[in-house]
Amino acid sequence: MTKTRPTITDVARDSGVSIATVSYVINNGPRNVDLDTKARVKASIDRLKYYPNTIARAMTNKRLNAIGVVFPHPYPSVFTDPYFISIMDGIVQEAAKRHQNVMLYTGLNWNGTDSLPAFQDRRVDGLLLIAMLTDSTIVPALMEARQQFVQINGMVTESAVSNVDIDNCLAVREVIAHLAGLGHRRIALLGGQLNSPSTQPRRDGYFQGMAENGLPIDSNIVLDGIYDRSWGREGMARLLESGTLPTAVFAGGDGIAEGIYETCREAGVRIPEDLSVIGFDDTPAAAHLVPPLTSVRQPLVRMGSTAAALLLDQLNADPQEVCALTRQIVLPAQLIVRGSTTAAAR
DSSP states (O other): OOOOOOOHHHHHHHHTSOHHHHHHHHHTOSSOOOHHHHHHHHHHHHHHTOOOOHHHHHHHHSOOSEEEEEOSSSSOOTTTOHHHHHHHHHHHHHHHHTTOEEEEEOSSOOOHHHHHHHHSSSSOSEEEEESOOTTOOHHHHHHHTTOOEEEESOOOOOTTSEEEEEOHHHHHHHHHHHHHHTTOOOEEEEEOOTTSTTHHHHHHHHHHHHHHTTOOOOGGGEEEOOSSHHHHHHHHHHHHHTSSOOSEEEESSHHHHHHHHHHHHHHTOOTTTTOEEEEEEOOTTGGGSSSOOEEEEOOHHHHHHHHHHHHHHHHHSOGGGHHHHOOEEEEOOEEEOOTTOOOOOO
């Protein structure tokens, strides 16, 4: 027969005090309890193996000491995708430092009020939204519900929304400047899905960079897909079929670049002798490709920890001070030059 879990009433009876006194000991207030009584209550808690109900404590203390992490897709590859896992590393580091728990939200489509109840059942104090898709309506729904959250790599249309990101447009302008400096004039773009918050700024950076360096733009070699290896393979195959191979390709993500490598290897196109390739994110795999991939390094771990710290600061602040803590933080990105780029072949 399953043994019934002990309750706060059992602890009160065992220690010979009121339920209110047990509550004061567990919550360290609001009333003081003398040391002897406190020791007796704690001894009963240990003896009965009583664990306070977290949700019930939150109703009293207003805090669960837990934050939630929301991904842009219902079933993200959280533990294999280097982008997500690096951001999660930073979130967990900061949460552990502040004695907070982290809960992952998966399996739902984050649109409007359909998913809003999942965020308001008092399981977490606030939310971190990672790269929410631009056609998602969850951000305005959370704002209307007065749920505290911070975005990571999000699209900010409201000054009241906090966000942590890099300057994607500037980073890609530096990519194009690097390739132009190597003599490349025909530079292709294989970008990600258009409803990703980073896609349009990176496209803008590509077009601005081409214009700044006096380079012609061929719309036939500016292609959009998704941020994964399969699109890199397909997109590179389409470039090869176009008849005129570009001398360089900027891949909107390192996953896309990996697919480019595979198609080039199968087609006998040498990197970087025949084609220079630059990725984005500088994931751990980038340095181990052959040749090692030139890529834009996002400080992903730092982005996660910075966003978590910002959210916790807002949660700990008085309600009237939260607006003053709302910030759009832009962290520096860095172009890491490796063996996949070289001077354009004459």
